[in-house]
Amino acid sequence: MTRRTKKMLIPLKIGQNCTVRVPDVDRGPADPKNFLVVVMAECEGLYTVGCREGKLASKFTAADLQVISENLLSIDEVPDTEIPLDNRQFSTLSVTYIIRF
Structure with missing residues (x-):
């Protein structure tokens, strides 16, 4: 299966x-x-991603991320601050581009 x-x-x-x-x-x-996030690093199948507010503290698998064709965000635009995601912080992230598939 794996x-x-x-x-x-x-x-x-x-x-x-x-x-x-x-x-x-x-x-x-x-x-x-x-x-929207950008892939910043990969370690053993887990990806570190970042958005315009900073790097997300959680690591994600490839199944958690849905690839888009446009390059709307680059690694240079992501600040070095780390964002711990708990239940209340998803709504506080400012989303410039909302993409629904």
Whole structure:
């Protein structure tokens, strides 16, 4: 089963733009369903991503990230501050581009 999953999930490249889905329990009715991130680093299949407010403290797998074709955010635009994501902080992230698939 893990071999099949590894074949299906293509490794992400550093600098590639993706969206992260916000769980339904962590967002309000007016909050976006996902937000834009850029892949900053990879370690053993877990990806460190960042948005315009800073690096996200959580690490994500390739299955958690949905690749988009446009390059809307670069690594240089991400500040060095680390954002710990708990249940209330998804709605406070300012989302410049809301992308819904």
